[in-house]
Amino acid sequence: MRRLPGSNHRARFPQAEARRAYRALSSSVKPAGLLLVLFLIGSWLARAQARSVLLGIDVLERTQFAALKGKRVGLITNQASVDSAGRPTRLVLKHASGVRLVALFAPEHGISGEIGAGKHVSFLHDRLTGLPVHPLYGETRHPTRSMLAGLDALVFELQDIGCRSYTYISTMVEAMDAAGELGIPFFVLDRPNPLGGRRIEGPLVQPAWQSFVGRIPVPYVHGMTAGEIARMANRRGWVRHPCALQVVAMEGWRRDMVWEDTDLPWIRTSPNIPWATSPLYYVVTGFLGDLGADAGIGWSPYPFQYVSGRGLDAFALAQEIDRLGFAGVQAVPEGGHGGVVRLEINPRTSANLTALAIYLASRLNQASHPPLLRKASANGKEMLCKLYGSSSILTELNRHQSVRQIAAQWRGSERAFALARQPDLLYPDLPPAERGPHYPRATPVSAGDE
Numbered sequence: 001m002r003r004l005p006g007s008n009h010r011a012r013f014p015q016a017e018a019r020r021a022y023r024a025l026s027s028s029v030k031p032a033g034l035l036l037v038l039f040l041i042g043s044w045l046a047r048a049q050a051r052s053v054l055l056g057i058d059v060l061e062r063t064q065f066a067a068l069k070g071k072r073v074g075l076i077t078n079q080a081s082v083d084s085a086g087r088p089t090r091l092v093l094k095h096a097s098g099v100r101l102v103a104l105f106a107p108e109h110g111i112s113g114e115i116g117a118g119k120h121v122s123f124l125h126d127r128l129t130g131l132p133v134h135p136l137y138g139e140t141r142h143p144t145r146s147m148l149a150g151l152d153a154l155v156f157e158l159q160d161i162g163c164r165s166y167t168y169i170s171t172m173v174e175a176m177d178a179a180g181e182l183g184i185p186f187f188v189l190d191r192p193n194p195l196g197g198r199r200i201e202g203p204l205v206q207p208a209w210q211s212f213v214g215r216i217p218v219p220y221v222h223g224m225t226a227g228e229i230a231r232m233a234n235r236r237g238w239v240r241h242p243c244a245l246q247v248v249a250m251e252g253w254r255r256d257m258v259w260e261d262t263d264l265p266w267i268r269t270s271p272n273i274p275w276a277t278s279p280l281y282y283v284v285t286g287f288l289g290d291l292g293a294d295a296g297i298g299w300s301p302y303p304f305q306y307v308s309g310r311g312l313d314a315f316a317l318a319q320e321i322d323r324l325g326f327a328g329v330q331a332v333p334e335g336g337h338g339g340v341v342r343l344e345i346n347p348r349t350s351a352n353l354t355a356l357a358i359y360l361a362s363r364l365n366q367a368s369h370p371p372l373l374r375k376a377s378a379n380g381k382e383m384l385c386k387l388y389g390s391s392s393i394l395t396e397l398n399r400h401q402s403v404r405q406i407a408a409q410w411r412g413s414e415r416a417f418a419l420a421r422q423p424d425l426l427y428p429d430l431p432p433a434e435r436g437p438h439y440p441r442a443t444p445v446s447a448g449d450e
Contacts, residue, residue, distance in 0.1 A: 053262040056189030056227070056248040057083045057092060057157060067187065067246060069098040071152035076105040076136065076175055079113040080159040080267040089157050089189070094129050101131065103151065107158060107171040108137040109270040116271060136171050141212060143178040154179045155187045159269050160226050161279035162195035164205070165286060165387050168269075170215035172226060173233055180241030188247045190227035190426070192262050194279045196347070197255030197427060199223045200414045201283075201407075202354035205389035213386050219410070219417055220354045220389070221283055223255070224425070231424040247426065255429035258347040272303035280345045281305045283353045284360065290383040291397070292372045293364045294340075307331075307341040309364045309372070314339030317363065324403055326351035355407035358396055365397045373397050 121135035202220025227247035259276040266276035281304035285295035296306030314333040321331035328346030
């Protein structure tokens with residue numbers, strides 16, 4: 001089945017694609033045409049050397065790390081924290097003149113991003129830098145005084161996915177609080193929101209249900225970058241001890257951009273977010289695991305892209321999803337009763353993906369006999385409430401509501417949040433005709449850096 005435009009999973013390096021194109025073409029054209037082929041591919045490679053977006057780490061590097069000069073620095077990082085040339089941020093800072101990188105901090109999934117969801121991260125020494133790596137998803141999720149002892153600056157640079165339940169933003173807020181309490185300046189090296197900056201969906205977190213998968217009262221999909229959330233959290237008192245915050249903003253990023261518009265390669269942010277489109281599917285099916293249903297985790301190279309459950313009529317559900325009429329959302333049945341539905345979602349769809357998530361969870365709950373919610377464990381039900389932000393999810397799953405009825409419940413809070421976030425936004429929302437210039441890439445990775 002043909003994929004929808006924009007639903008490609010691999011964010012490939014343009015250079016690799018050019019090499020493959022050259023091999024394919026050179027075997028089928030006459031030598032006289034090779035000059036033209038080489039010229040076209042050379043032009044492609046030249047364009048690939050420019051990026052439409054400069055990351056926060058690129059901007060910091062361009063300023064010769066002036067903000068961190070002379071400071072002993074701690075860095076919250078993992079394998080997806082790289083500059084636009086693909087060089088790990090921890091190596092960039094380690095070799096930065098005048099900067100003393102002395103400690104690393106790892107979020108959920110660890111510094112290599114290989115540890116499973118919910119599993120504790122342990123202390124270790126980083127093989128790339130030799131520095132100690134303090135776990136922020138282990139016995140404590142709040143940096144301790146001993147971890148931060150001697151630091152003059154704490155730097156956050158993690159690639160978030162734009163969904164509230166992904167824990168990297170919670171890690172940032174806890175670290176901001178610890179830095180504020182000890183008077184340590186806090187820096188955010190900003191990175192794109194792969195879902196874009198316009199999508200705002202879902203309910204807010206009620207105070208009684210705040211947790212590490214819902215640390216701050218933002219919608220399930222918030223349409224903000226980490227730097228913007230840091231500004232909002234600091235300003236609105238979501239951080240118990242406000243910190244001396246400095247956000248190193250990106251250049252060239254706009255609110256209408258999804259990941260593929262950035263010209264940046266995607267690096268797996270955690271075991272089940274391998275592709276640039278994975279955050280879309282995480283939003284839609286992330287509730288299913290705690291309900292006891294299957295979203296393709298563990299058996300598919302495309303986690304969260306599937307809807308599967310016992311007694312599910314895959315053909316009927318696929319037809320039902322397609323009848324919703326959402327441009328850019330398509331369902332493909334891969335079996336009958338007890339089968340599987342594969343989702344294909346264009347990143348630019350106007351569909352409220354969070355409402356679609358509750359709709360699908362409700363349908364799977366009702367299709368199971370007995371209902372999935374009745375069989376779910378107490379821990380599973382509690383986690384559903386934490387993910388959703390309130391216990392009303394338990395009622396929602398037993399209702400026969402349309403996607404539009406579900407989305408209508410949140411419209412007021414979504415609009416209020418859109419207004420409340422305005423003072424903290426850093427990036428414009430310009431039409432495509434007003435796109436800015438392309439920027440040169442960072443210095444390529446060298447063997448010495450590895």
